[in-house]
Amino acid sequence: MFALSGLAFFERQNLIRELTAKSATLHRLASQRADQHDAHLTSLSAIFVAGGVERQDLLLDVAATITRFYPRIASVNVVPYDPSQTTIETQPGLSVQAREHVIELARRSSGALQIGQMPDLPDHYLLVKRTPNSDAAQHGLALVIDARALIATDDPFWAAPSTSLRLSTPDSQTVLVGQPQSEEAGFSKPLGSASQPLVFEASLAVGLPDLLPVGKVLSVIALVTALLLLSAFGLKQRARTRDAENRAKLSAQETRLAHASRVNAMGEMASGMAHELAQPLTAILSQAQAGRHLARRGDVERLGTVLDDTVSQAQRAANILDRLRRWSKPNRAPSEACSVHEAAQCVENLLALEAKKKGATITLSLHDNPLFIDADPVELEQVVFNLVRNALDASEGAKVTISAHVDGHSAILDVSDNGPGVAEHIKPRIFEPFVTGKPGGTGLGLALCQRLVEEMEGDIMLLDVSKQTTFRLSLPLSKKAVTL
Template sequence: MSGRSSLPLLGPLLGRRPLLPILLALLAAAIFLADTVTNLEIAVAVFYVVIVLIAVRYLDRRGVAMVAAACMTLTVLSFFLTRAGAVPAGVVNCAISLVAIAVTAYLALRAAAAEAQAREAQAQLAHITRVTMLGELTASIAHELNQPLAAIMLNGNAARRWLAGGNPDEAGKAAERIVRDAERASELIKRLRGLTRKAAGKAIWLDVNQLISDTLTLVETEAGRAHVALRAELAGQLPRAQADPVQIQQVILNLILNALEAVSGEEERDVTIVTSPGRSGEIVIEVRDSGCGLNGVELDHVFDAFYTTKPEGLGMGLAISRSIVESHGGRIWAQPAVPRGAAFFFSLQAGRTGSRGSDQ
């Protein structure tokens, strides 16, 4: 009797959560039947570890414990029901199978817990990085928020004067401008709250061009203070991408801030953000600068954790960006720009069409 695992054939079905209990039950029944009809010398029950490994991937700790306990119960029951074979050998094989199931469940749960802790630590680090970036942009954010607030004050005073002068039509127009500027301020605050939140993100159908336009409002003042020409070349009719806007905005912000720092002190200070359709239905976002380039930078390690060319850098920004992009099924890379400078690219998997392009 051979004990082949049918896991490769079940792979496409295991992702369907409603079918998972049925599939596990059928697989357990097949192993139980094979273990019962074969001799006691054949340790078919050891294949219950496959069920445990599947359960670890799709169930919580309690569910895995219940599955492991059920497999161990079936192993013992099969031993008592098996008629053929030597009993001493059956006792040894039964004990081996029970130990294998228990150890597999324990180690798999430990590995799953460690992986969950690693993801949580990475999420915490990404949150700290976002807050740090916003701290660097304090002046820019304050300026961007002050503009609609100042406009609200001016229009409010104008509306009072128009009402006092008996001109309600002009007062109504001033009130409309107040509402518009209040919505603008509200949207900015909403974006900032999204960037500072610690909760897990949610993927939506994302207009990448619009997200870049929103992100540029956060860095325009910073670029102006540094005398950097900040441009956007956004391709028209880009498909949408299914992504978490907060995380993708963090990647864009990080690359733009790096580019602004790269051109500081240069005679030509240009930073350009480009979107374009890529291969195999990708959306490619490029952040290009006119700085000193990538001389002395190891391109194979530029996205590694703690790798940095900055005297005071931690080397985590690009590593977190790579993690975010890869978790969205994309890729990130860097290469020298022409005629000078550096260009950083990342891609997202495209979905739906409908984004408009613009130049700023």
């Protein structure tokens, strides 16, 4: 009897440990999936604000890619507060009741994402963001998410009839999916997502057959001592097998998450591109104002130059939008041999007026011979533009230096300034999206720079050893052109 009691206790503890471990793994996976929704909404909102209803094709292209790679996102919808305006949605669309609920959630928002149950679609919920994210918002941007797919797993542990899963709203008043069968052994924890702290619960109904398997009971009765020895050996083998299986599953899971991260990069790039559109538009405005002044003075010769620059910046904005579309497709445009010197000189020309207004200076210290790398010239220009723009914003009267030299088979380009430097607490995370030390900054500029430099097979870093604030680009010299 003592042996049977010990066996039952051991089996129960083993099942509880397994439930806890499996639940923790699935909880982490569901939390990561929920966090991805934030990035999707941010990128989609940025695209909609930049393009509006007139360029809804941009939004729908990215939305189609997101729903293809993330089938748990059933649809993407932009619902206007004014019912007479156009609703943008992917299939299947929303019912009238669901649209009203989206508007209600968007109006309720003070900046944070809102969660709501789908009124006519079981096991689904709404994740709503107002757009633009201010009191002037006129639209609600909504993802319809399949809650069952959010906690879906191919682990056979959860296929057993004695296990059950449930996902409910943070107040535990509304059950989105599932219904635990027993509270005897359970796991309960909110998802690790600031915007979707849904309560994840798992339980295991431990029955007598689980505690006292017939074969083991007969073996205990027949030969207790032998059973103990064999059980010890069997448990060790079982632990090794389970450990091997877990390692294999984690490896497969890491592969899937790596793929998801690459697709997420598309969302980050979309946000960054929308952010970057402000650059050529600002230049166009400045040049248009200068052109109007020259036209009044009758300076036709200089007016032609200003108009040429305006056309160039308009084409630059078009190129940025075109690159946004290419990022939502499987392939990107091929790189070409482009000049590091020309990129630096172009950025100096673009920011010359802004530097003059701020009492700042931009100095070029370039290699004696031209340096070429394999990249998209506009992307290289964007990276240098962002770094120099940040340096100008760092302090009044900033002294910014763009220098270039060769180190082995790499072109080295440094952007330095004499500003106050980067705060210590954000240095380790300086290239992460939405991390910024600039008041009112978006935190997308440096993340975009890192993404573009990686596509050029190069590196970007913040140098700690420099007395000045210095960002360094290290880019492979071109294989398509020879430096002289």
